[in-house]
Amino acid sequence: MQKTGHRSKAGVRGSKEGYRKGWDDGYHLGMCEAIVRRTPGYASPPKNLRVLYIPQGFESVDRGVIEGLSQTVSALIVGNAETMADQAREHAPDLVLVMNGLHVFPADHLEQVARIRAMGCRTAIWFADDPYFTVETAEIAPHYDWVFTHELSCADWYRSLGCANVHYLPLAASIACYRPAHIEPQYRSDVCFIGTAFPNRALFFDRMAEFLAGLRTVIIGGLWETRLANYSLLQDRIRPGFTSPDECAKYYAGAKIVLNLHRQTEEEKNTANLPGKSINPRTYEIAASGALQLTDIREDLPLYYAPGREIAVYSSPEEAQHKIRYYLNRESERRSMAWNALVRTRKEHTYAHRLDRLLRVVFGEA
Known part of the structure; x- marks a missing residue:
């Protein structure tokens, strides 16, 4: 009969396994934390620009763009698609940047873009859902001064539609949201x-x-x-x-x-x-x-x-x-x-x- 106070062999094995797993997890997270400290991300001073950003509603992408613009420009205004022309008139931005322009955007979206351009504001759209909605983006893209797409196959296609300034620009990660962490x-x-x-x-x-x-x-x-x-x-x-x-x-x-x-x-x-x-x-x-x-x-x-x-x-x-x-x-x-x-x-x-x-x-x- 096992004496009271003595640990079973299974208990000893479990303790050793738990210790090893804890040490391994700690080592992994320690290495990750060292990497995070060595790589703080973008470090250049912000440009003296005012940007009005119009989100799409893709939360992880919008958060990342807001995070990125906060580091790269001196003034950021986060607007909304319903009143973006009025917001452009109020804030006089150097650039109005629209994310995607699909799904949640109002019926007068392109009319508002025309009003913004008539004010002399630069406009740019960054398509983040290519090539799945080309029936709609073909209509939208020519209304913007600059077209950016994350999809390699779409750049020449937008040029073929008459868009003069088209650039392939991949997406990225929000490092404020996505990062190593101790997890439950x-x-x-x-x-x-x-x-x-x-x-x-x-x-x-x-x-x-x-x-x-x-x-x-x-x-x-x-x-x-x-x-x-x-x-x-x-x-x-x-x-x-x-x-x-x-x-x-x-x-x-x-x-x-x-x-x-x-x-x-x-x-x-x-x-x-x-x-x-x-x-x-x-x-x-x-x-x-x-x-x-x-x-x-x-x-x-x-x-x-x-x-x-x-x-x-x-x-x-x-x-x-x-x-x-x-x-x-x-x-x-x-x-x-x-x-x-x-x-x-x-x-x-x-x-x-x-x-x-x-x-x-x-x-x-x-």
């Missing part, structure tokens, strides 16, 4: 994916369902219950509905591996049938969170991250499954890649870096 147990996972169940994603996860059911998997987003044939296998791992950027950041920081899978571009409103060549904002946000990212490949990915050194890539569900197994069993290699991506993101891929480039283009310094 409910946000921890082996594999995490956040996104809507577009048809290509549903097919991908159907082929991965049995494998992912054997891991601590978290899938967050809408339409999974109706589009995933193997929903029953993953039902207890799926959290439906919208998740705020702050919650997303916690799930990313708490995951060993974050999957990224771009949506298909064969969409009803992509009437120009343009391909998707550019990475989504999640690519930067995951990297900024200190987690290993496993992503499908788009053409411009190597311009921003080095596959195999800063980010892991796959081209099929089978390859993704193999790499998940591989990296879950190689903690040192997994974390080293995550740290490399974190450094790259904070040095090069913040919204302040992007807005600095945009302003240089508009005001003739590029």
Whole structure:
């Protein structure tokens, strides 16, 4: 009979395992914190400019742009689409920057842009939803002085529509929101994916369902219950509905591996049938969170991250499954890649870096 006060062998093993896990987590976060301190982000003095920014309603992107403009210009006014012409008249900005111009914008959006231009204000739009709504952006783009698109395939197309000043400008990460952090147990996972169940994603996860059911998997987003044939296998791992950027950041920081899978571009409103060549904002946000990212490949990915050194890539569900197994069993290699991506993101891929480039283009310094 075991004596009172003596710990069981299972208890000793549990204590050792808990100590090792705590030490490993502390080491990872300590390295991340050292990286954050060494890479504070954009450090140039702000330009003597007044900018009126009109948000789209993509919270993580809008927060990032506001964060970036706050660092790059001397005066920032955050307006709204319904009254942007009146706001331009009131504040006399050097630039009115509109994010995307879709979905939530009023019917008189383009009339307001014409009024703003008639005041002598520069106008620029940054499309962040290309190429999925080309039927609408074809109408919008020619009304602006400068057109910026995050999608490589769209730049020449906008020029073909008669837009004189078109520039490819990738998205980025808000490093105030997306950053490594100590995360509560409910946000921890082996594999995490956040996104809507577009048809290509549903097919991908159907082929991965049995494998992912054997891991601590978290899938967050809408339409999974109706589009995933193997929903029953993953039902207890799926959290439906919208998740705020702050919650997303916690799930990313708490995951060993974050999957990224771009949506298909064969969409009803992509009437120009343009391909998707550019990475989504999640690519930067995951990297900024200190987690290993496993992503499908788009053409411009190597311009921003080095596959195999800063980010892991796959081209099929089978390859993704193999790499998940591989990296879950190689903690040192997994974390080293995550740290490399974190450094790259904070040095090069913040919204302040992007807005600095945009302003240089508009005001003739590029």
